[in-house]
Amino acid sequence: MSAEPFVTGSEEAAGLAEELLAGLAAEVYPDAGRVVIVLQPGRLHEAALKLRDDKQLSFKYLSFAGGVDHKDRMEAIYILRSVNHSVVAELRAPLDRSLPVAPTVSDVWSTAGWHERETFDLLGIEYEGHPDLRRILTDAADGVHPLRKDSRPQRVKREEWRFEGIGAPRRLPGEEERINRS
C-alpha cells in the first residue's frame, strides 16, 4: 500500500460505485465529500461484499456502522473508507421503524461486530445473523433504546439498600414483589 493515495473526486467514485452496484443500489450520488449509496436492507450484504472486494474501489476499511432514527423510519448507516483512494462512502438502508431489522455485515468486516452491538443497544436495530448481539454500553431495560427519538430519560427511583445480614441474598426493597408478579 502506498503512502501517497491516488485522490479521486467523489463524483468519479460515485460513477465507479454506480457501475459496480448496478441493479443493487436504488440511488448513488456524491454529497459533502462522500459517496452516498442508498439501498434496500435485503441487498446490503451482497453490496458490502462487492464494495470490499472490488480491486479499484477497495473499501476494505469500515469506519463505523450506526443508525439514525428519523421518527417515520429508521436508517442503518455504514461509513466505508477506500484503502487505495481518498474516498469515503456511506451505505444507507431505510428500515421499518416498528421492527428495524438489517442483515449483519460482521462477516464482511470484523469491526462491525462491536459497532452493531452498540447500534442495537442505543437504537434497537436488530442485526440478523450477528454472532453475539448483546447490549454493550448501557444496562437499560428490555425494549428501551436511549437514542430513539421517543425515548425520554427516566428518573430512577432511589431506594436504600437493606442489610439483611451476611450471606443473605441482597435485594432492593420491592424487588421481591416484582419477581413474584412476573
Place this chain on the structure above:
Amino acid sequence: MQNEPDLRLEEMVLNMGPQHPSAHGVLRLVLHLDGEMIVSVDPSIGYLHRGFEKLAENRTYLQFFSMLSRLDYLAGFFMEWTYVRCIEGLMEIGPPPRAEYLRVIAGELNRIISHHMAIGDYLLNLGAVTPVLWTFRDREDVLDLLEMLTGQRMMYNYARVGGVRYDLPDGFEEQCRKFLRRFPVMIDEYEQLITGNEIFLARSLGMGVITAEQALDYGLSGPNLRASGVAMDLRRHDPYSAYPELDFDIPTGASGDSFDRYKCRIEELRQSVRIIEQALDALPGGPVNMRIPPMLRPPAGAIYRAVETGRGEWGNYLVSDGSLRPYRLKMRDSCFVALSTMPKILPGHNIADVVGIAGSLDLIMGAVDR
C-alpha cells in the same frame, strides 16, 4: 457430587477491573484462564458511559461545544476540531488560512501530549516507573504552551466555527521554538532509556501481533494500524486543514506487535516537531476568526468528517434538520475499535501480558464509552 459433563475443571474465570490501576479508566476484562494462559477474553465496557450522543441532541450546537474535550480528555482539541469541521462542512464555509495553521499547531501539540501519555503509561504498565516521570516532565512543558495558546491545560474550547478563539499570544512563538529545539534531544533520551532495554524487548517483541489484514478487517487506525505496516494516515489519506502544505513522513512498523506500536509513537513525536516548526515558519497573516451568526442553524443534511488524532480516526457523523440542535451526532472512536480486537489477539498470551498489550493499544475509556 455430580459434575456436569461439559464443565471444564481446569478453566478459571478472572474479573480484571473495572477498578484496576492499569485499566486506563474503568475497563473490565472477563478473562478465562487455563493456568497462566488466556483462553478467551470478553471486554465489558460502558462504566463511563455518559450519553454524549443523546446530550448533543438536547443542546444547541454551541452549548454542546464545551463538553467535547471531555470525551478523549487527554487530547481534547481533536474532538473540537472534528465537530467544527462538520458544522463548517454543512454551512459550506472555510476558516481563514491563519486559523487552519493555528489548528494544526494546537493539534500537533495535542498529539505530543497524547503520545507522552501513551508511552509513559505503557511502560508503567510493564513495571517501569522512570519513563512516565520523564514523559510527564516534558508533557508539562507542552501543557504550558497549550495554556498560553488556549487559556486551558486540558479542556481547551479553542476551536470555533469559522476559526479559532485566540490569536498567538506574545512570547508563544519564542517559547514554542525553544521547546522544539530541546524536545528531539528528549526523544533521544526516551529511546536510550527504553528502546534497547532488554526487559522491555522481552515483554514487547512478538506480543499482541496484529497482521495488516487483521488490522484493516478490524478497522484499526492511527499508530495501531501503521504499526502493522499499513501507511494510512488521514492527514495524508483524506487531507484536511493545512496538512497538504506541510511535509512530514508516515512512520510504519512491520510486524504489528507491541514494540512496533511503541516505535511508531516515538517516530510520530519527531514528525510532530517537524510539522509545528513548518507551521510556525509558514504561518500566514490575517484574521483567525470570521463572523458567524450567534444562533447557528446549519442547513439540513448529513455529513461525515474525521480527524487523525493521536489514537487514530476520530469521526463525527452529524445529521442536521436545519434547527438549532443537532438531530443526530454519532461519534466514531478509535479506542473502541482497538478494544474490540482484544478477544482476537489476547488468547494464547500469559496473564501478565494483558496489561502490557492493553497499554500498547493506548485505550482511553472516556472516548470508548462516550
